[in-house]
Amino acid sequence: MAKISELLPRSAIVLNLQSREKFEVIDELVRPLVAAGAITDESEFVSAIVRRENMESTGIGLGVAIPHARTKAVANIVLAFGRSDSGVDFNSLDGKPSHLIFLIAAPEEQKTEYIMTLARLSKLLRKDEVRIGLNKAGSPDDVARVIMQHES
Amino acid sequence: MERILLYVEDTPGMATAATWALRLAKDMSCRVFALSVVNPNAPRRRDKQTSDAEERAWSLLYEIEDDALEKNVRISLLLETGDPLPRLTSLSTSYETELIIASADSRLTCSELVRQSNRPVVFVK
Numbered sequence: 001m002a003k004i005s006e007l008l009p010r011s012a013i014v015l016n017l018q019s020r021e022k023f024e025v026i027d028e029l030v031r032p033l034v035a036a037g038a039i040t041d042e043s044e045f046v047s048a049i050v051r052r053e054n055m056e057s058t059g060i061g062l063g064v065a066i067p068h069a070r071t072k073a074v075a076n077i078v079l080a081f082g083r084s085d086s087g088v089d090f091n092s093l094d095g096k097p098s099h100l101i102f103l104i105a106a107p108e109e110q111k112t113e114y115i116m117t118l119a120r121l122s123k124l125l126r127k128d129e130v131r132i133g134l135n136k137a138g139s140p141d142d143v144a145r146v147i148m149q150h151e152s
Numbered sequence: 153m154e155r156i157l158l159y160v161e162d163t164p165g166m167a168t169a170a171t172w173a174l175r176l177a178k179d180m181s182c183r184v185f186a187l188s189v190v191n192p193n194a195p196r197r198r199d200k201q202t203s204d205a206e207e208r209a210w211s212l213l214y215e216i217e218d219d220a221l222e223k224n225v226r227i228s229l230l231l232e233t234g235d236p237l238p239r240l241t242s243l244s245t246s247y248e249t250e251l252i253i254a255s256a257d258s259r260l261t262c263s264e265l266v267r268q269s270n271r272p273v274v275f276v277k
Contacts, residue, residue, distance in 0.1 A: 051221075052221060055220075055221055055224070055225075055226050055227070056217065056220070056221075056226055056227050056228060056229075057228050060229070060231075070218075093228055093230065093247075111218065115211050115214045115215055115218065116211060118210065118211075118214045119207050119208075119210035119211035119213075119214055120207060120210075122210045122214075122231070123203065123206045123207045123210055126206070126231075
């Protein structure tokens with residue numbers, strides 16, 4: 001199974017998110033994945049992710065949110081990462097805004113890989129040193145380095 | 153009833169308990185709080201095992217989340233670290249859940265959970 005760092009293209013790392021509202025942030029993170037050809041049908045993917053966001057909170061607390069969806073609009077599992085200095089309200093149970101946002105896009109038929117990717121990323125992001133590293137990262141390469149360092 | 157707490161563990165009976173909880177939540181239009189607690193002080197558990205247990209716990213939670221989405225059931229995932237029984241009863245109170253559902257093959261002592269919880273508890277077999 002691919003590592004998190006291998007699923008995150010440098011072009012899909014946005015260190016200074018411009019949007020402040022969660023659906024706008026999702027659009028901002030989807031755009032580079034569409035440009036890279038990783039998402040083949042933008043409107044279908046966005047519909048799937050909006051549906052999920054309306055059903056549940058993907059803010060896992062600690063300033064982290066992981067919006068995610070599994071649809072036919074995606075060829076292979078891929079991630080995008082965005083950082084927001086001001087924070088974005090993802091309805092986290094701890095009531096705090098999310099500053100580190102990882103978006104996961106997965107093909108319909110790859111349920112096991114999708115669940116495992118979500119689990120590994122969630123575990124990774126509960127580590128203080130990972131969140132500190134991601135908050136300090138000055139470039140997409142720094143982001144990749146932090147993730148690689150802490151992936152088992 | 154508006155909120156159900158589902159206690160999630162890596163046991164053979166968990167899938168049945170989760171299915172039952174989601175069906176009940178759908179029928180009653182409830183929101184589910186799916187909670188897993190990783191106990192770092194479990195016997196013979198070392199750092200690597202705790203890390204593996206955490207990953208397994210997340211994967212169970214996300215499996216249930218995926219099923220909930222298919223059934224149009226609102227769900228929130230919670231992963232906590234600590235002693236499971238006090239964490240479970242304390243979070244049940246703080247999230248104002250009205251029912252606790254656990255698998256009958258839970259590693260928790262059933263009588264202890266019933267005694268310490270101030271909410272009704274259902275064990276699913």
